[in-house]
Amino acid sequence: METRPIRPICAPQPIPVKTGIGLRAKHHAQILRERPAAAWFEAHSENYFAAGGVLPGILERIAEDYPLSLHGVGLSIGTTDPLDLEHLAKLKRLIERCQPALVSEHLCWGAIGGRFTNDLLPLPHTEEALRHMIGRVRDVQDFLGLQILIENVSSYVEYSASTMTEWDFLAALAKASGCGVLLDINNIYVSAMNHAFDARVFIDAMPRHAVREMHLAGHSVDRHRDREIRIDTHSTQVCDDVWSLYRYAVRRLPGIPTLIEWDTDIPALDVLMAEAAKADAIQESQHVASA
C-alpha cells in the first residue's frame, strides 16, 4: 500500500520535549489568571466543539500562551459505520481556530448502527480490521489535511478472531497510513496485566520515528473473585509499575513529549504539575545517561 504525503502540522508553538498536562474545564480560570509554568496542554477536542459561547474562546486564549495538542475521544474512527463527517468538520474548524501542534485519535471504535457508546472499544487485531483502519486513518488525514497520531487503548477483552498482536497491528497501521503513534504507557500496562503479555515487548515493537507523544495516567483495579481487571480510570496518580515502564520506554524511545492525563476526581493543578515534574526528571536522567 502506498503512503500518501502528509503535511506535518505547522503550529505556531511546537510541543516541547517536556511533560504537559491534560486541560480540564476545572482549571480553565486558574490557567488564564495565573499562567502556570506548564510546558504544554492537551485538550479533548469534543469539549470545545461548541458553536459559540466562552469555551472555544478559552481554548484559543490558552493556545496563544502554550503549545497545544488536540486529543479526540469521540470520533469512533474504527467503526464500520460511515465516518461522521459532521464530527470531522467540527474538528477541522477547531484545528483552524486553535492551530494545535498535534492532533490525535484512538485505535478503537465506539459506535455501531448509529448508537454511540462514547467509549474506546478495542478492535480485533485481524487483517480485515487493519485494512479498515488504514483506510479510515487515511480518510481522516486527507480530510483534515494533516497527520494524526493514533493512541493504543486499554482493553478488558481479547477477541477470539485476532490473528496478530496489538503492537504489530499498531506498527503496521503507522507504516501504511503515515500516522504517528501516541504511546499510552498506562494503557500498555493495563492491557498487559489484563491479557498477560510483556509490556516491554509492546514498546520494543514501536517504530521509533513514528512515536510522537506518550501518555501517563493512573488506573484502578477491579476484583473478580480471585482475578483482577485493571481499569483505565484516569482517576489517580501514576502507579510505580507504570513509572518503571515509562523509564523503560524513555530509554527505548528518547526525546518524546509526554502528557499527564487525569479525568475523574480531578485534583488541583499543583498535583498534576508535580506528576509532570516527575516525568520530566525521568526524561532528564535518561538524557544525562545517554550523553
Next chain:
Amino acid sequence: MLHLRELQQRFGAALFDGDDAVTTDIIGDRGIAPRERLAVYRNNLREGFRKTLALEFPVIERLVGEAYFRRLALDFLSAHPSRCGDLHHIGAPFADFLECRFGASEYAYLCDVARLEWAREQALVAADATPLVVTQLRSIAQDDYAALCFSPHPSCSLVHSRFPIVRIWESNQPGAPEQLIDLASGPVCALIHRRRGAVELETLDAASFAWLRALLGGATLGAAVDVALSGGSEFDLSAALARMISRGIFVAFTVPLIPRTLRRTGNTHERPPSPYATACGTRPAA
C-alpha cells in the same frame, strides 16, 4: 471468519441491549469470564451516560434523588442512546422522554424543569452573534414597523409552563435556602439566553411572552402585536421592544421590500405605532 462489522454489531447488541449470549464466542476467556469482561464496558457506557445526563440536568437529579435518577438515566439510555461522538448532545430528547413518563402524573412539572435546564445548556454553547442596537432601528420609516421581522440571538429560547418552574429551578441551586413551593402558583413564561458569556433567565408577562414567541417564530412585528393583544391583557410594545433589545435578544431585522402603497395593510388603526421612528426616517436601500 467473523467479519469486523458483525463483531461490532454483536458487541454493540451486548452493550446496549444486554444480549450477552452473542459475545461469549467472540471474546476470549483467559481466567475471567467474557460476561464479566463485558460488564466493564457496559458499566463504562452506563456510568458515562448517567454522569453526563446529571451534569446537564442537575436540578432533575436533585428533585428525584440520585438513586431514582440512575434508574431514569438507564431507561433513557435504552430509549435514546447517544447519537453522536460528542456526549454533550444526549440531553436533547430528555424533556420529551420525561413528558411521556410523567406528563399525566403529579410529577408533570419535571418535564418543564428539564426543558428549562436544557434551554440553559443550549444557550451556553449556541453560536455567537452581535446583538442589534437601538440606533439601527431609528432609520426605519414609521409605516414600515408593522412589517419588520427580527432574527433572534442563537442562544435565545422560551419555555412556558403551567408550573412555577423558575422558582423550582432557583430554589434547587447549590446554596439556595430550602422552601416549599406551591405547584399551583404557576404558570410561568421564561426567557433564556446568553449575554456576555453567561446564561440569563428571566420571566415575562403573558402578553410579552406571546409577542416574543410569535416574533421568534418569524411573525412580523404587526402580527406579533396582534398575538400579544389577543389574550385580552395590556401590552406596551415600546417597552417590550426596548427591553428585548437591551437584553440583546435580536441580532438582525429585515425591512419589508414591498412598496408601502401596494401592501395589504389590513386595519391600519391597529398597526402599532413606531416606538423609535418619531420623526419619519429614511428608508434604507433595499
